[in-house]
Amino acid sequence: SESSGWPNLAEVRSNRAERMEWWRDARFGMFIHFGLYSVPAGEWNGQQYGGYSEWLPQGIPTAQWEKLTDRFNPTDFDADEWVLLAKQAGMKYIVITTKHHEGFALWDSKASDYDVQATPFKRDIMKELAEACRRHDMKLGWYHSVLDWHHPDYLPRRAVDKRSTDDADYDRYISYMKAQLRELLTNYGDIAVLWFDGGWDHGPRQHRAWEICDMAYELQPDIIINDRIGLPMDYDTPEQRIPRGASDRPWETCMTITSSWGYNKGARDWKDAKALIRNLVDIASKGGNYLLNVGPTGEGVIPPQSADRLREIGEWLEINGRSIYGTKGSIFRSTDSTRWGRCTTRMTGDGTTLVYLHVFDWPSGSSLSIPELGNLPDEAYLLADRDAKLTARKAGKGISIDLAEVESAVNSVDTVVVLEYAEQKPVTFH
Ligand code: H79
Structure with a gap:
């Protein structure tokens, strides 16, 4: 292992307050869930799946899901449009799924053939987004799933995955993940956030979490890392809920506007702008951040239901932003x-x-x-x-x-x- 171990990490971690400063002031960010799952959008063999559309592949054999690469062609994708919408909404950073649990890479990855290059689209989505973010002065973060339903070395396997596990080697999977992360943290300019997910199948030792985070800090000295690779790292990420009160640790609530993270044709229960604004205020009053999700369609378009609501939030922030950005929480006890x-x-x-x-x-x-x-x-x-x-x-x-x-x-x-x-x-x- 090329781990540089504890000392370097400890040193980087000691400047956490400085690294977190922009993020604490930012308060409001855009989460983007985009992947092969955006194409079926919750529908499989004519059946509507009401849950999280990015979880649909959990019940589908790898060989079948893989075929979606032929249909992934988001020709209406325009990185500037996404970034400008985030700006209009008053969001100060974007976190996008580089790879979700399905294992598909949305960039041109040398470490894998299961990436955008295997689709008719053949454009590096992460590169285009990174460039648009730079153009519009928007911070950019990578969501990256440790859990991987596609890679043959990932363990444990899903019940529907009938491939033999005889030659599977989890440590080799981590080396693969590390190689992919190295690409993402080297070839795309400044990356502000590393947002892990799906680290629950193993502990930090098996993930080589110290080594992975150490590499991230080395490649991106100012990066901040969330708490989902089995170590608490820089900040906590309550999901789909707002804590009752303030916390000693920095935290960010991630939340959907509708009933799915990835685009789902059958999406329902869209929260209205009023509820979303009050959530942002509630969170700010407790010293947290709000990472609000959009799921672009298979064509690469952020659904109008989301875009409309985000613009309404932006209009409110235009007038009231001084009471949100750079503020501290409530002076009241609860x-x-x-x-x-x-x-x-x-x-x-x-x-x-x-x-x-x-x-x-x-x-x-x-x-x-x-x-x-x-x-x-x-x-x-x-x-x-x-x-x-x-x-x-x-x-x-x-x-x-x-x-x-x-x-x-x-x-x-x-x-x-x-x-x-x-x-x-x-x-x-x-
Ligand atoms: O990326 C988003 C989710 O896909 C991911 N994290 C956010 C940011 C996530 N992973 N797990 N969970 C959320 C919660 C677990 C939900 C589950 Fe289920 C309950 C998995 C299986 C049972 C929801 C219901 C998904 C499938 C059925």
């Missing part, structure tokens, strides 16, 4: 204290503390009562309209904010109230 919505905070360079009250449900009375805040802000106003001044009054041990004069500026998603506290008069808190 969301039980903010039944009216959520809270984020910002310390400005001149020592001012900005407390953003994200009012989801505008109180039916004419005031918002905050018993936990011990002193009056120097100023209170709406983020959407600095001239819409609000009056704050002492009320018992806490404060009360008069909302009557700004009622017309209220929106049904999240109306952001800003409380400004100068340095001389810090926020006191019960």
Whole structure:
């Protein structure tokens, strides 16, 4: 093994805070699930599969799934379009599936014939995306599945896979994975994130996780690595759920807009923009990031249902982004204290503390009562309209904010109230 072992890793890990800085400020990213599974899109032999379309191959023999390479031809793929949509949505980074559990590589891989070069498309999708990201100043990350249903050395096998395991060698599989990752981390410029998945079949020792991560840090010194290769690494990745509160570890919730990660023709239950915005705010109030997924079609197009919602989020962020990007979490002990919505905070360079009250449900009375805040802000106003001044009054041990004069500026998603506290008069808190 060419492992350089502990010392180098320990050194790189010590600058975690610096490497994570851009990511902590970014708050919002785009997850893209794209692969051979985007072609059948949840349908096999005329049967609709309602689950995750990228899991459809789990029940299909490798020899049959492989044939999809003949049909993978996303001629409408335009990397600039994807990146510009992410920009419009207010997303600051993109993480894309370089290889999902199906094992198919979306780049021109020298380590495998099961890649874009085996399709009529023959274009290096990762290269085009990396170049578009560079053009539009977008950070790019690689999702990479450790689990591989195609490679003959991957173990354990699925029940439907009848190939002999006599010659299979998991350590050789890891060498293959390492070779593929080396390509991805060498030939595509700066890569901001390495997002492992499917590491649950084995422990870190069998994955040679230290060695793999060490190589990643060596090839991309500023990279950050998620927690799914059997080691905690730089940040945690709760899936399809938002934690109840803040955490000592950096974290990112990844979530679908609809019922599948990969494009599924039968997709249902599309979350509306309001729910997605409130999720972003909820997550920001707990100090996390939101990695929101889109699944482009077999033609390479992000479905309009997703694109429309992303643009709506972008419009909200256009006005309210200052209460999300670069903020810290809530000053309240738990969301039980903010039944009216959520809270984020910002310390400005001149020592001012900005407390953003994200009012989801505008109180039916004419005031918002905050018993936990011990002193009056120097100023209170709406983020959407600095001239819409609000009056704050002492009320018992806490404060009360008069909302009557700004009622017309209220929106049904999240109306952001800003409380400004100068340095001389810090926020006191019960
Ligand atoms: O890439 C996305 C998912 O495909 C992957 N991670 C995200 C980012 C993922 N892998 N596993 N899981 C999510 C959760 C496991 C779901 C399963 Fe199932 C339950 C696998 C088998 C039973 C869902 C239901 C998939 C097949 C049936």
